[in-house]
Amino acid sequence: MRIALTVNGERRVADLWGGESLLTMLRDTLELPGSKNACEQGECGSCSVLLDGELVCSCLVLAAQADGHEVVTVEGLAANGDLHPVQRAFVDAGAVQCGFCTPGLVVAVADLLERSPGPSDDEIREALSGNVCRCTGYAKIFDAVRLAAERP
Numbered sequence: 318m319r320i321a322l323t324v325n326g327e328r329r330v331a332d333l334w335g336g337e338s339l340l341t342m343l344r345d346t347l348e349l350p351g352s353k354n355a356c357e358q359g360e361c362g363s364c365s366v367l368l369d370g371e372l373v374c375s376c377l378v379l380a381a382q383a384d385g386h387e388v389v390t391v392e393g394l395a396a397n398g399d400l401h402p403v404q405r406a407f408v409d410a411g412a413v414q415c416g417f418c419t420p421g422l423v424v425a426v427a428d429l430l431e432r433s434p435g436p437s438d439d440e441i442r443e444a445l446s447g448n449v450c451r452c453t454g455y456a457k458i459f460d461a462v463r464l465a466a467e468r469p
């Protein structure tokens with residue numbers, strides 16, 4: 318089947334089989350490898366993207382469900398080659414180790430700060446509860462969220 322959707326502001330068309338996940342289509346067909354495939358079971362959040370402004374695990378969404386809709390991936394957050402403020406905060410706070418969780422976290426944090434510009438620790442915890450990081454112990458990630466929230 319063929320679908321047409323908007324990805325990071327661009328109209329894209331993709332040929333796929335009906336059971337293909339949005340994550341597979343983004344990575345393999347549209348050549349956007351920023352969203353990571355760690356568990357493919359909705360457990361880790363490394364594949365997080367925005368679908369019509371809603372944070373979703375792209376491994377759990379059929380690509381066909383995105384037909385006619387709008388997707389924003391981590392590649393779509395940086396404007397004109399400048400890092401998104403959340404990306405910059407992750408770098409500045411030293412919140413990246415192996416980096417496998419980072420794209421999903423960046424998308425989830427950008428979504429959180431869009432909804433709640435000055436989140437409490439509980440809000441941060443709740444918002445990131447679907448994103449697993451095996452390296453950092455989360456302290457630096459919290460620092461990055463606070464840093465991004467503080468900056469103008």
Ligand code: FES
Pocket residue numbers: 353354355356357358359360361362363364365374375376377
């Ligand atoms: S790869 Fe989608 S939640 Fe882990």
Ligand code: FES
Pocket residue numbers: 412413414415416417418419449450451452453
């Ligand atoms: S930095 Fe390695 S999983 Fe988070």
